[in-house]
Amino acid sequence: MSEQRQLRLVVNGEVRTGQVEPRKLLVDFLREDLGLTGTHVGCEHGICGACTILVNGEAARSCLMLAVQADGAELLTVEGLAREGRLHPLQDAFWEHHGLQCGFCTPGMLIAAYDLLQTNPTPTEEEIRAGLSAVLCRCTGYHGIVRAVQAAAECLRGGEE
Amino acid sequence: MKPSPFIYHDPTSIEEALALLQHYSGDAKVLAGGQSLMPLLNFRLSAPTALVDINRIAALSYIQQEAGQLRIGALTRQRTLEFSALVREHLPLLYEATTLVGHLPIRTRGTIGGSLAHADPAAEYPAVATVMEAELVVQGPKSQRILRPEEFFLGYLTTALASDEVLVEVRFPIPPPTSGWAFVEFARRHGDFALVGIAALLDAEGEQCRRARLATAGVGPTPVRLRAAEQILEHEGLTEQSIEAAAVRAAELVEPQSDLHASTDFRRHLTQVLTRRALRQAKARSQERQG
Structure with a gap:
C-alpha cells in the first residue's frame, strides 16, 4: 500500500471524513468509502457523464477527480437532491415525463440538468439539448429527458407545471 | 481501469x-x-x-487587464472564462471558443493553461492563442521566458515546456473594438473534439481589411496560421470573391491526416467551408461594431 491521506469534506450537507490512497478516484470514494452508490461509474474517462456531481456548486466529473482533491470541498450527489422526503422538482419531472428507463445515466442527467438550470433558468430546447449533451443515455432516448427538464425549469421558476 | x-x-x-x-x-x-x-x-x-x-496554487487563477492585454492565470477554469464579463467584452473570440470546449461539467475543472500545455491539435485554445498572437509565460526554476504560440507548440501533444517548467500565464492582446471574430468548428457530436476548427480575427474598416488572421485546429500536429489566405484578404479586401479565394487557399495550405474520424480530403473540404463561414461571420460582426 502506498501512503494514505486523510480527508474531510461536506457531502450532501454532512461532514464526512476518510482515509484514501491518493490514486483513488472521487467517484470510487463516494461509492466504496461513503456508501453513496447513487453516483454511477460509466466510462471512467469523462465521456459518459454518469458520475457527474456538484463540486462546490458546479457540475464536474467525479471520475476525473482524485478523492484527495475534494479535501475541504462541498459536494452534492444525486442522494442530496431530495429534501425532507420530497423529490427535487427535477426528479419529479423525470418521473412524470418518462425521463428515465434503466436509470444508469439518471444521476448524471439530474446533476447536469441542475447545473444547466442554475446557470440558465430559462433555457430553450436547443440549449437544453446542448447542456445535456454532457451526459450519454443509451436507452430511453433524449425526448423524455428534454421534456422533463423543460417542465422542471418552469416549476423552478414558480410557474404551473 | x-x-x-x-x-x-x-x-x-x-x-x-x-x-x-x-x-x-x-x-x-x-x-x-x-x-x-x-x-x-x-x-x-x-x-x-x-x-x-497545482490546483491548490491560488495565485495561478486570475483575469487581469493590463497594458492593452488580458492576462490570464494558467489555472483559470474554462468555466470562469465563460462567465467572465472581461473576457466577454474584450476577448469575444476566446469566449466563443470556450463555449465549444467539451461540455459545461468539463469546463468546470478544465483550465486554460492545462489545455494549452496538453497541446491537443484538435483543441480550441491552441488555435485561439495562435490567431490572437498570445504570449505564453513559462516559468522555470531560475527564470521566466515568454513564447509565441509558434514557438510553444512543437507537435502532436508536444510543447516547448521543459520538464521543470510550468506555463503560468497567457497574455492576449485586446483587439481593436471594431474588429470581427469567429470560431467555427465541425464535430460529429456536440462537445466532441472538432474534426476541423477555424479561428478568424479581422481588423477591418468597411470592406477594407487592415489585418486578417486565420488559424486552424484539427488539420495538423499543431495549429496552422494561414498566412497566404490572410494576405488575400489584406490585399483584396473583404468581398465575397476574396473571401472565397481565401477559403480555397486555406484548404491548399493544410496537410491534414487521415484517421478513424475523417479522411484527408474531408478535412481539407471542411477547412475551405469553415474558413468561408468564419470569414463571413467575422466580417458581419466587424461591420455591426462599426455601426
Whole structure:
C-alpha cells in the first residue's frame, strides 16, 4: 500500500471524513468509502457523464477527480437532491415525463440538468439539448429527458407545471 | 481501469511546484484541471512516478487587464472564462471558443493553461492563442521566458515546456473594438473534439481589411496560421470573391491526416467551408461594431 491521506469534506450537507490512497478516484470514494452508490461509474474517462456531481456548486466529473482533491470541498450527489422526503422538482419531472428507463445515466442527467438550470433558468430546447449533451443515455432516448427538464425549469421558476 | 500508484504532491505555491518538478527531473506530471490527464491515468496510458497537483496554487487563477492585454492565470477554469464579463467584452473570440470546449461539467475543472500545455491539435485554445498572437509565460526554476504560440507548440501533444517548467500565464492582446471574430468548428457530436476548427480575427474598416488572421485546429500536429489566405484578404479586401479565394487557399495550405474520424480530403473540404463561414461571420460582426 502506498501512503494514505486523510480527508474531510461536506457531502450532501454532512461532514464526512476518510482515509484514501491518493490514486483513488472521487467517484470510487463516494461509492466504496461513503456508501453513496447513487453516483454511477460509466466510462471512467469523462465521456459518459454518469458520475457527474456538484463540486462546490458546479457540475464536474467525479471520475476525473482524485478523492484527495475534494479535501475541504462541498459536494452534492444525486442522494442530496431530495429534501425532507420530497423529490427535487427535477426528479419529479423525470418521473412524470418518462425521463428515465434503466436509470444508469439518471444521476448524471439530474446533476447536469441542475447545473444547466442554475446557470440558465430559462433555457430553450436547443440549449437544453446542448447542456445535456454532457451526459450519454443509451436507452430511453433524449425526448423524455428534454421534456422533463423543460417542465422542471418552469416549476423552478414558480410557474404551473 | 484505475490509475497506477503515484506519489502525490499538492503544493500551494509555484516555487514549491517548480522545486518538485526539478526534484523528479522528468518523472513527474503536472496535474491541472485533469480533463485530459486523468483519462490517461485511468487507462494507464500515463503512469508517472509523481503527480504535482497545482490546483491548490491560488495565485495561478486570475483575469487581469493590463497594458492593452488580458492576462490570464494558467489555472483559470474554462468555466470562469465563460462567465467572465472581461473576457466577454474584450476577448469575444476566446469566449466563443470556450463555449465549444467539451461540455459545461468539463469546463468546470478544465483550465486554460492545462489545455494549452496538453497541446491537443484538435483543441480550441491552441488555435485561439495562435490567431490572437498570445504570449505564453513559462516559468522555470531560475527564470521566466515568454513564447509565441509558434514557438510553444512543437507537435502532436508536444510543447516547448521543459520538464521543470510550468506555463503560468497567457497574455492576449485586446483587439481593436471594431474588429470581427469567429470560431467555427465541425464535430460529429456536440462537445466532441472538432474534426476541423477555424479561428478568424479581422481588423477591418468597411470592406477594407487592415489585418486578417486565420488559424486552424484539427488539420495538423499543431495549429496552422494561414498566412497566404490572410494576405488575400489584406490585399483584396473583404468581398465575397476574396473571401472565397481565401477559403480555397486555406484548404491548399493544410496537410491534414487521415484517421478513424475523417479522411484527408474531408478535412481539407471542411477547412475551405469553415474558413468561408468564419470569414463571413467575422466580417458581419466587424461591420455591426462599426455601426
